[in-house]
Amino acid sequence: MPGFELFGSAERKEIHDVLDTGVLMRYGFDGMRKGHWKAKELESELSSALQSDYVQLVSSGTAAVSVALATAGVGAGDEVIMPTFTFVASFEAIMMLGAIPVLVDIDDTLALSPKAVEKAITEKTKAIMVVQMCGSMGDMEALKDISKRHNLVLVEDACQAIGGTYKGKPLGSIGDLGCFSFDFVKTITCGEGGAVITNDKAYYTHADHYSDHGHDHIGADRGAETHPFLGYNFRISELHAAVGLAQVKRLPEFLSIQKTNYDILRAALSEIPEVTFRAVPNGGVESYAFLSFFLPNLELARKASSALKEAGVDGCFHYYDNNWHYVRKWDHLKELKSLFPIAAEVKAGLEYLKTKTFAKSDHYIGRNISCLIKLSWTEAEVKERAEAMVKAIKDILIVA
Secondary structure: OOHHHHOOHHHHHHHHHHHHHOOOEOOOOHHHOOOOOHHHHHHHHHHHHOOOOEEEEEOOHHHHHHHHHHHOOOOOOOEEEEEOEOOOHHHHHHHHOOOEEEEEOEOOOOOEOHHHHHHHOOOOEEEEEEEOHHHOOOOHHHHHHHHHHOOOEEEEEOOOOOOOEEOOEEOOOOOOEEEEEOEOOOOOOOEOOEEEEEOOHHHHHHHHHHOEOOOOOOOOOHHHOOOOOOOOEOOOEHHHHHHHHHHHOOHHHHHHHHHHHHHHHHHHHOOOOOOEEOOOOOOEEOOOOEEEEEOOOHHHHHHHHHHHHHOOOOOEEOHHHOOOOEHHHOHHHHOOOOOOOOOHHHHHHOHHHHOOOOHHHHHHHOOEEEEEOOOOOOHHHHHHHHHHHHHHHHHHHHHO
16 A cells, blocks of 8 residues: 555655755745745645645644644534544544544445434534545445535545545545545655645635644745634645655556556455455445455454464454454543543543444454555565465365
């Protein structure tokens, strides 16, 4: 999956441009820059690639989620519906704003179940956040309909799915706000970085100001800028943006490689009757960053996970037993282990997690294995990997 596998002359050139000017900050120092504005250029490239009117770069994907939610006015005591299967950053970003993460079940897309979302809506609900995990998507038509009927903000966390599309539109551009991560292990990387995208000018203006201490970015004198409202520091640096600028121009190349490798692996696993694949909504096209499939039950999935590791097949994740990506192991959230006191309304709002169970999510994640797709594999290596995967899984099915 990571673009860092193919670093080359393009990334080095962009970095050298920045170092030659000595300006590492994205704002100000106009006279020293020699015309180089890497963050602005990257925002322009992302706007085109993601078919979105506005892009605001930030320091990480986690920052992107917090900035997106703040942009839409989500804050103290508001509820944000999110899936049980995601990275811990999702609930961290919500709680940072004093809002309450309301976890609900996923379905066979490995994303939010629209039925579970509908049941979870209360008078405190402010936003629905769908997380497009492992290169694919939820039922966007249904989620858009729910958010519209209930007048809720629909936020897409597409951090793991850049390049995926739904009915011809890039993932991240379908909701009111989209979020991306460009950390070290994403399809395109800045090392660290993220972006908020939207077609709403007011949301963009909010994101632009909020991510830079409230600066309004009007005029050429940074010290004379006004601060219409409170903000914080979620800025990206020019060095990080420079790497991303080179990488985003290579996105079509990376996606093509991912699809080629994905197709070889999927074709091989399709020969095993007991293996089924995650559902992709009609009109959806994965980014092919991962190949996600199901075994018949939890026991077999665990055995397959162990067998793949023993066969030397790396990068295959059984998230049911993962500490970071599934609610089952999020004890620090359930027990509210924090360095500082949690706000009373958030603490009360999370009481449900002490007794809440997620049987439907267990049903899907317990049987799921998601294997990342690397960019550096040769065709021979992919085919060798496919053979090893098939053998490992067939062997545990024969014993069963």
